[in-house]
Amino acid sequence: QVQLAESGGGSVQTGGSLRLSCALVGFSYRASYCMAWFRQALGQEREAVATINGAGTTSYADSVKGRFTISLNNAKDTLYLQMISLKADDTAMYYCAADGWSGGYCDADRGASSFDYWGQGTQVTVSG
Numbered sequence: 001q002v003q004l005a006e007s008g009g010g011s012v013q014t015g016g017s018l019r020l021s022c023a024l025v026g027f028s029y030r031a032s033y034c035m036a037w038f039r040q041a042l043g044q045e046r047e048a049v050a051t052i053n054g055a056g057t058t059s060y061a062d063s064v065k066g067r068f069t070i071s072l073n074n075a076k077d078t079l080y081l082q083m084i085s086l087k088a089d090d091t092a093m094y095y096c097a098a099d100g101w102s103g104g105y106c107d108a109d110r111g112a113s114s115f116d117y118w119g120q121g122t123q124v125t126v127s128g
Contacts (some may be wrong), residue, residue: 003024004097006122012125017083017084017085022035022096033100035072037050038094038112040092047112090126092123
């Protein structure tokens with residue numbers, strides 16, 4: 001059974017950095033998945049910020065390009081989101097997500113409804 005579990009959220013000052021982790025359980029062949037980080041601010045829709053496909057190709061929302069980096073460590077069964085130069089607008093609950101992938105679309109404008117597997121979320125708060 002596929003499971004995802006996020007960690008690494010917290011409170012940080014404007015301009016600071018955080019690295020989110022997503023433990024992957026039950027992903028027997030990771031190249032068959034499109035994986036993503038989403039975020040949802042209070043009162044807002046859930047939006048993708050970064051994706052990575054089974055070939056290692058990444059995609060980012062315009063709002064985070066140059067500041068966020070998605071990566072996958074297969075040896076550690078972990079998906080990461082490195083965030084630098086954080087802004088107040090980055091404050092949100094962050095979720096990792098996964099969906100089956102066989103070479104199709106896996107860009108950062110994919111909607112949340114197209115992903116089958118989700119973690120429980122980790123809160124990121126940027127202030128100051």
